[in-house]
Amino acid sequence: MTRENARRLAPLVALAFALGACAEIGRGVETAGEKIQENPKAVLGTVVGAAGGGLIAAAAGGGAGWIVAGSLLGGLAGGVVGHKLDARDKRMAEEAAARAFEHNQTGQTSTWTNPDTGNSGTVTPTKTYQLASGQYCRRYTQTINVGGEPQEASGTACRGSDGTWQIQ
Amino acid sequence: MRFTPVLVLATLLGFAAAAPATDGAAKHDPKAAFTETDENRDGFIDRAEFVARLVEIFFHGDRDKDGLLTFAEMELVVSFPEDFRSADTSGDGKISMPEFLKARAGSFDEADADSDGMLSLEEVVVVFERKAKAP
Numbered sequence: 001m002t003r004e005n006a007r008r009l010a011p012l013v014a015l016a017f018a019l020g021a022c023a024e025i026g027r028g029v030e031t032a033g034e035k036i037q038e039n040p041k042a043v044l045g046t047v048v049g050a051a052g053g054g055l056i057a058a059a060a061g062g063g064a065g066w067i068v069a070g071s072l073l074g075g076l077a078g079g080v081v082g083h084k085l086d087a088r089d090k091r092m093a094e095e096a097a098a099r100a101f102e103h104n105q106t107g108q109t110s111t112w113t114n115p116d117t118g119n120s121g122t123v124t125p126t127k128t129y130q131l132a133s134g135q136y137c138r139r140y141t142q143t144i145n146v147g148g149e150p151q152e153a154s155g156t157a158c159r160g161s162d163g164t165w166q167i168q
Numbered sequence: 169m170r171f172t173p174v175l176v177l178a179t180l181l182g183f184a185a186a187a188p189a190t191d192g193a194a195k196h197d198p199k200a201a202f203t204e205t206d207e208n209r210d211g212f213i214d215r216a217e218f219v220a221r222l223v224e225i226f227f228h229g230d231r232d233k234d235g236l237l238t239f240a241e242m243e244l245v246v247s248f249p250e251d252f253r254s255a256d257t258s259g260d261g262k263i264s265m266p267e268f269l270k271a272r273a274g275s276f277d278e279a280d281a282d283s284d285g286m287l288s289l290e291e292v293v294v295v296f297e298r299k300a301k302a303p
Contacts, residue, residue, distance in 0.1 A: 106224055107207070127220075128227050130265050134235020136227055159233060 072097055072155075072167050073144070084146045089119045093144065097123045101138050101157050101165040120145045126154070135159060137168070198296040202289050212286035218276050219269065226265050236262040 072094060073082035085093070092112040100110035100123040113120040127139040137158040144151050156168040205213050205221045229245035230237055239261050242249040255263045255271035263271070279287050279295040 105204075105228070106220065128223050130223070130227075130235060134264075136230075136233060136235070163233070 072142070081144055081146055081151050085119060085144070086114075086117055089114050089117055093121050093123075093142075096121065097140070097142070097157070098165055100125055100140065101159070106138075119147075131158070135161075138165075198293050199289065202287075202292050212288055213292070214286050215276060218287070222269055222272055223265065226268050236264055237268060238262050 073085065073090065082090070092114055096110040096112040100108070104110060104125050106125050106128055109122045109124040111120065111122045121142060121144040123140055123142045125138045125140050128136065129138075130136055135158055137156055139154065139156050141152065141154045143153075157165040158168055159165050202213065205217055207217050207220065225245055226237060229241050231241050231244075239249055239252070239256075242252060242263075246252070252263055252268065252271050255267040257267070275295075276287065277283075279291045281291050281294070
């Protein structure tokens with residue numbers, strides 16, 4: 001397999017991981033090229049869709065640099081939870097997420113607790129995969145306890161070339 | 169030590185694992201690696217779990233996160249990095265994730281002695297010990 005071919009296969013491999021459908025290792029990689037040929041638009045759509053998500057996040061204020069708190073917290077109870085957190089809560093949640101995305105194994109949880117507010121949370125990567133560009137993405141779950149009420153959400157974050165993680 | 173989990177992963181990956189020289193034989197623990205890889209805790213490793221673990225190792229091994237593994241990076245998380253030399257088709261000292269997965273695909277079948285598509289702890293340990301003893 002040439003490197004070019006390998007790169008072309010990456011999105012399908014990534015998709016297989018994301019769907020938990022990678023039943024066979026070697027054969028899965030071998031047949032990836034065939035599947036791309038059979039349905040190139042579907043594969044392309046997957047990649048473009050993921051990239052589009054990043055652009056949307058950036059347009060919404062993510063920009064370069066850091067995880068967007070609004071996006072990180074937006075999946076929690078329709079975004080209401082975000083309004084109940086103070087600035088330090090949000091910063092701690094972002095930092096915990098960045099640590100988890102960058103360093104944690106899948107299934108390993110990073111936690112944060114703000115002693116001033118009593119609020120706390122966790123972030124746990126649940127799946128790791130790679131896009132055709134070589135960009136890494138990680139699915140995750142998170143919990144946030146605000147006022148003793150736990151809220152749960154899940155999402156996907158992808159690592160930009162600048163080393164930051166963007167919520168998709 | 170921050171890298172300990174990754175090193176445990178590397179043990180299983182190799183089925184012939186070796187850890188970075190820093191900790192010597194302490195990282196040779198196929199049982200611990202098996203437990204980590206057996207995500208659904210059913211006592212067996214299926215192919216999806218195996219692949220997921222390989223992806224994890226690639227991700228954590230790729231220190232500069234350029235999407236490729238150099239052999240220098242590989243040596244920190246993979247035993248017997250020389251196994252991957254043939255996967256480096258371009259000869260630039262780096263391999264992509266699909267190349268990495270393909271290079272290790274045979275390890276699953278090699279370990280699956282009863283060809284049931286699942287790896288038991290015993291099968292993993294047998295292959296691990298066999299490859300560890302290989303010259």
